Amino acid sequence: xxxxxxxxxxxxxxxxxxxxxxxxxxxxxxxxxxxxxxxxxxxxxxxxxxxxxxxxxxxxxxxxxxxxxxxxxxxxxxxxxxxxxxxxxxxxxxxxxxxxxxxxxxxxxxxxxxxxxxxxxxxxxxxxxxxxxxxxxxxxxxxxxxxxxxxxxxxxxxxxxxxxxxxxxxxxxxxxxxxxxxxxxxxxxxxxxxxxxxxxxxxxxxxxxxxxxxxxxxxxxxxxxxxxxxxxxxxxxxxxxxxxxxxxxxxxxxxxxxxxxxxxxxxxxxxxxxxxxxxxxxxxxxxxxxxxxxxxxxxxxxxxxxxxxxxxxxxx
Amino acid sequence: xxxxxxxxxxxxxxxxxxxxxxxxxxxxxxxxxxxxxxxxxxxxxxxxxxxxxxxxxxxxxxxxxxxxxxxxxxxxxxxxxxxxxxxxxxxxxxxxxxxxxxxxxxxxxxxxxxxxxxxxxxxxxxxxxxxxxxxxxxxxxxxxxxxxxxxxxxxxxxxxxxxxxxxxxxxxxxxxxxxxxxxxxxxxxxxxxxxxxxxxxxxxxxxxxxxxxxxxxxxxxxxxxxxxxxxxxxxxxxxxxxxxxxxxxxxxxxxxxxxxxxxxxxxxxxxxxxxxxxxxxxxxxxxxxxxxxxxxxxxxxxxxxxxx
Amino acid sequence: xxxxxxxxxxxxxxxxxxxxxxxxxxxxxxxxxxxxxxxxxxxxxxxxxxxxxxxxxxxxxxxxxxxxxxxxxxxxxxxxxxxxxxxxxxxxxxxxxxxxxxxxxxxxxxxxxxxxxxxxxxxxxxxxxxxxxxxxxxxxxxxxxxxxxxxxxxxxxxxxxxxxxxxxxxxxxxxxxxxxxxxxxxxxxxxxxxxxxxxxxxxxxxxxxxxxxxxxxxxxxxxxxxxxxxxxxxxxxxxxxxxxxxxxxxxxxxxxxxxxxxxxxxxxxxxxxxxxxxxxxxxxxxxxxxxxxxxxxxxxxxxxxxxxxxxxxxxxxxxxxx
Numbered sequence: 001x002x003x004x005x006x007x008x009x010x011x012x013x014x015x016x017x018x019x020x021x022x023x024x025x026x027x028x029x030x031x032x033x034x035x036x037x038x039x040x041x042x043x044x045x046x047x048x049x050x051x052x053x054x055x056x057x058x059x060x061x062x063x064x065x066x067x068x069x070x071x072x073x074x075x076x077x078x079x080x081x082x083x084x085x086x087x088x089x090x091x092x093x094x095x096x097x098x099x100x101x102x103x104x105x106x107x108x109x110x111x112x113x114x115x116x117x118x119x120x121x122x123x124x125x126x127x128x129x130x131x132x133x134x135x136x137x138x139x140x141x142x143x144x145x146x147x148x149x150x151x152x153x154x155x156x157x158x159x160x161x162x163x164x165x166x167x168x169x170x171x172x173x174x175x176x177x178x179x180x181x182x183x184x185x186x187x188x189x190x191x192x193x194x195x196x197x198x199x200x201x202x203x204x205x206x207x208x209x210x211x212x213x214x215x216x217x218x219x220x221x222x223x224x225x226x227x228x229x230x231x232x233x234x235x236x237x238x239x240x241x242x243x244x245x246x247x248x249x250x251x252x253x254x255x256x257x258x259x260x261x262x263x264x265x266x267x268x269x270x271x272x273x274x275x276x277x278x279x280x281x282x283x284x285x286x287x288x289x290x291x292x293x294x295x296x297x298x299x300x301x302x303x304x305x306x307x308x309x310x311x312x313x314x315x316x
Numbered sequence: 317x318x319x320x321x322x323x324x325x326x327x328x329x330x331x332x333x334x335x336x337x338x339x340x341x342x343x344x345x346x347x348x349x350x351x352x353x354x355x356x357x358x359x360x361x362x363x364x365x366x367x368x369x370x371x372x373x374x375x376x377x378x379x380x381x382x383x384x385x386x387x388x389x390x391x392x393x394x395x396x397x398x399x400x401x402x403x404x405x406x407x408x409x410x411x412x413x414x415x416x417x418x419x420x421x422x423x424x425x426x427x428x429x430x431x432x433x434x435x436x437x438x439x440x441x442x443x444x445x446x447x448x449x450x451x452x453x454x455x456x457x458x459x460x461x462x463x464x465x466x467x468x469x470x471x472x473x474x475x476x477x478x479x480x481x482x483x484x485x486x487x488x489x490x491x492x493x494x495x496x497x498x499x500x501x502x503x504x505x506x507x508x509x510x511x512x513x514x515x516x517x518x519x520x521x522x523x524x525x526x527x528x529x530x531x532x533x534x535x536x537x538x539x540x541x542x543x544x545x546x547x548x549x550x551x552x553x554x555x556x557x558x559x560x561x562x563x564x565x566x567x568x569x570x571x572x573x574x575x576x577x578x579x580x581x582x583x584x585x586x587x588x589x590x591x592x593x594x595x596x597x598x599x600x601x602x603x604x605x606x607x608x609x610x611x612x613x614x615x616x617x618x619x620x621x622x623x624x
Numbered sequence: 625x626x627x628x629x630x631x632x633x634x635x636x637x638x639x640x641x642x643x644x645x646x647x648x649x650x651x652x653x654x655x656x657x658x659x660x661x662x663x664x665x666x667x668x669x670x671x672x673x674x675x676x677x678x679x680x681x682x683x684x685x686x687x688x689x690x691x692x693x694x695x696x697x698x699x700x701x702x703x704x705x706x707x708x709x710x711x712x713x714x715x716x717x718x719x720x721x722x723x724x725x726x727x728x729x730x731x732x733x734x735x736x737x738x739x740x741x742x743x744x745x746x747x748x749x750x751x752x753x754x755x756x757x758x759x760x761x762x763x764x765x766x767x768x769x770x771x772x773x774x775x776x777x778x779x780x781x782x783x784x785x786x787x788x789x790x791x792x793x794x795x796x797x798x799x800x801x802x803x804x805x806x807x808x809x810x811x812x813x814x815x816x817x818x819x820x821x822x823x824x825x826x827x828x829x830x831x832x833x834x835x836x837x838x839x840x841x842x843x844x845x846x847x848x849x850x851x852x853x854x855x856x857x858x859x860x861x862x863x864x865x866x867x868x869x870x871x872x873x874x875x876x877x878x879x880x881x882x883x884x885x886x887x888x889x890x891x892x893x894x895x896x897x898x899x900x901x902x903x904x905x906x907x908x909x910x911x912x913x914x915x916x917x918x919x920x921x922x923x924x925x926x927x928x929x930x931x932x933x934x935x936x937x938x939x940x941x942x943x944x945x946x
Contacts, residue, residue, distance in 0.1 A: 010430075010433040010434050011434065012430075012431070012434045012462075012492075012493065012496075012497050013430055014465050014497070015423075015427055015464070015465040016465070017419070017420075017423050018420070019389065019417075019418035019419060019420075019464075020415075020418045020419070020420055021418070022418055024415075024418065025415060025416040025417070025418065028412060028415035028416060028421075029416070032401070032404070032412055036401070036403060039403060131401075135397060135398050135399060135400075136395070136397030136398070136399060137395075137397065137398075137399040137400070137401075139370075139393075139395045139397065139399065140393075140395055140397075140399040140413075140460075141416065142368070142370050143368055143370070143388065143391070143393035143395070144388065144413065144416035144417050145388045145389050145416070145417050145418050146416060146418075147370075147388070150416065353800070354799075355799040355800060355801040355802070356769040356770070356771070356799045356801075356802070357769070449673055449674070450673060451673070473797075476796070476797055477796060477797070477825070478825065479671075479672040479673055479825045480825060480827055481672070483825070506797065506798060506799045506800055506803070507826065507828075508800055508828075509826075509828045548909060581870055581925030582925075584925050584926060585920060585923070585925055585926075588916050588920060588926065589920050592913075592916060592917060592920070597909055597910075597912075597913040598912060598913050598916045598929070599908070599909055599912055599913075599931075600912070600929060600930045600931065601916070601926055601928060601929040601930070602928050602929070602930050603927065603928060609800075612800060613800075613801075613804065616801065
């Protein structure tokens with residue numbers, strides 16, 4: 001009797017097909033989260049900047065190698081200032097701009113790219129995670145077979161994909177480029193560098209994404225996220241600079257500077273020579289301190305994430 | 317009943333810190349539509365979470381279809397919260413829910429279209445969820461609970477905020493899925509009218525205590541020996557003639573409501589012919605049935621009095 | 625009583641008078657040439673989502689200004705501050721700061737409404753006891769249940785003791801206990817002489833409150849008045865009487881006899897219900913009485929006899945669908 005009143009009724013069909021294992025759901029969550037990010041304008045703005053930077057390095061390296069292959073004895077006109085020896089000029093350029101496939105090249109490149117990731121995550125992170133918390137959608141994910149593990153896993157994969165899309169993958173391209181324009185022996189002599197690029201990528205990945213999960217869970221809105229991340233990436237470095245460079249406190253305090261620790265660890269991964277921050281008076285931080293600092297941040301943020309997401313889902 | 321109960325709770329207790337949210341709740345319900353009733357803070361949502369296995373009870377246990385291990389794949393849940401992704405299209409969202417429940421992408425898309433067809437969602441499935449009306453969102457939420465073909469549906473406030481046609485349609489779908497497709501449905505709602513229309517069994521909770529779990533008829537009761545007769549005009553002499561058969565009468569201005577008691581059909585005939593013999597025009601003649609509102613509040617009042 | 629009126633009216637004594645009111649939201653016509661008059665008591669404003677209920681309520685509460693026509697509350701335009709004193713408005717969504725307590729919220733609103741600081745504590749005590757929130761007055765609004773929030777909003781609406789109350793969807797999402805209390809509260813306000821316009825989707829609740837309805841559809845008033853009259857006006861079609869008897873065998877014989885009556889338009893046997901005969905007619909009173917007579921003559925016992933779709937909730941449902 002009820003059915004008659006339902007117009008255009010197509011009968012419901014039972015279904016009893018094969019199912020994927022539950023964890024496959026994480027990939028669906030990753031795919032949909034990435035779709036969400038790709039529809040945002042801010043993604044495309046940051047992405048095009050990152051691509052520009054990549055192209056700069058790409059053609060820069062090419063140019064360097066090309067110039068180095070030219071006759072080494074001629075004099076080159078430099079603007080209107082007279083002539084310079086080509087070798088001297090190359091030496092100078094190399095010291096200023098690292099675009100020659102050295103560990104420092106990759107360090108500089110990845111450092112620059114990760115600025116882009118930070119901006120992207122801070123502006124789009126709320127739509128990646130915050131909406132679900134605000135709308136009470138977590139219960140929806142919980143009631144599915146994969147549960148909360150899939151949700152955290154899927155979102156983690158999505159955010160990690162963004163990090164690698166911006167940093168690790170282009171860096172690997174640059175590495176490959178040198179293999180092509182130099183010789184393949186470059187690969188043989190530098191296996192450490194290849195692993196270092198991937199390692200640095202994962203350090204950034206773990207650091208930023210765990211920070212994102214905890215802060216979004218806590219603040220939920222883009223504004224809160226901006227405030228918090230501005231604190232981490234601007235305030236903490238300045239604080240450390242004041243404490244160590246001006247007040248001459250113990251240089252180990254540098255471990256408070258989250259981003260410095262990430263970069264220091266990346267440097268170590270790539271085997272690049274340590275650089276000092278502008279105005280830095282102490283030695284570069286012992287990488288083991290950086291590991292300890294990042295490990296601490298990772299543990300704290302993970303605990304916070306678990307507490308916020310699991311508890312929120314249950315209480316909502 | 318020889319059937320296996322759909323949900324069987326034994327001495328279920330749940331505490332959050334010092335607060336007892338569910339206190340020794342025991343009940344069993346059988347296939348059909350089960351109404352879960354209770355005011356705010358009664359512990360309904362906690363109970364739903366325990367059924368879904370999202371939280372563990374402090375003591376006691378639940379079995380679904382005779383098994384203590386909760387299989388989420390057999391349960392479809394429709395949350396009360398909006399819980400949608402506004403930038404997704406309707407059919408995409410349902411397919412997405414299917415994938416989360418372990419369907420392959422192709423199966424999920426096919427099932428999504430099938431169910432939306434079944435729920436009468438036409439071209440609007442290709443629009444974004446952000447542009448949907450409340451009624452459409454509720455349908456999509458029902459579809460996402462059904463996409464993996466569960467045996468048990470748990471619906472939290474499926475009719476909240478719907479206008480009457482949309483609400484009736486939703487209730488029609490629920491009866492269809494329960495009667496024709498053999499799904500068991502737990503309907504948690506504040507609208508007692510909905511429960512009375514579609515449910516076979518009810519579970520009433522208040523302050524974490526299970527006040528009743530029985531069939532709807534049992535709770536509502538049926539005073540079938542009393543009838544209401546509406547007679548046109550003011551019928552003082554009829555009432556006088558009925559004598560003690562007449563329980564009470566009420567002049568509504570234009571017509572009179574007469575409540576009578578009659579045990580047998582012969583007696584009914586005697587009463588009606590008596591009314592007619594006075595020239596009364598009978599507008600309405602109905603047995604007095606119990607009302608869920610009254611039964612529900614009676615339960616709450618009883619608990620309050622017992623508490624004091 | 626409500627009705628759509630003649631042009632001239634002694635508007636000073638009418639609680640609410642809308643004349644040819646229209647309101648556009650950009651290009652979207654929210655309300656189209658609505659004329660309405662309310663008299664004291666509760667009136668229900670019904671209509672599907674998007675039919676213009678909230679727009680009309682906003683206009684009456686002075687939150688919007690009509691693009692054409694005018695609204696008068698006791699002869700005063702509610703857009704002016706004098707008019708706003710006469711209307712208490714409870715919006716459909718929660719527009720308050722959720723970190724305030726109920727009492728703080730009301731106190732600040734009273735202060736903003738220009739009530740003297742000295743009078744506020746007494747006023748609050750009075751208003752809170754009317755809505756039944758005295759015991760929980762220091763609860764934070766974000767911790768309140770929906771029922772408590774609705775009552776807090778109604779408390780805000782009656783702060784200035786206005787004669788006209790506009791309540792937008794007060795029953796949405798409330799639990800059964802809160803619902804019952806709210807019905808009590810509205811009936812109590814009605815007996816205190818207020819004019820109340822309330823919108824809701826939950827027709828069972830409306831049925832408990834009032835018999836007077838205004839139906840809106842696509843921004844127009846399709847009907848106004850008591851439910852039965854609304855039905856007659858809108859659904860100009862015959863009604864069906866359901867007759868349930870004891871014996872299944874005699875039902876077809878009974879149907880044949882019934883068809884002989886000149887006011888009977890047709891009979892029908894509903895599927896799956898063997899005891900029931902449906903009789904179609906335009907004169908339900910005559911025919912139902914006739915049915916009783918015929919059954920008695922044939923010695924058939926009646927179990928139930930009623931006009932289908934007569935309860936206000938059912939009438940209104942069929943109006944929504946029709």
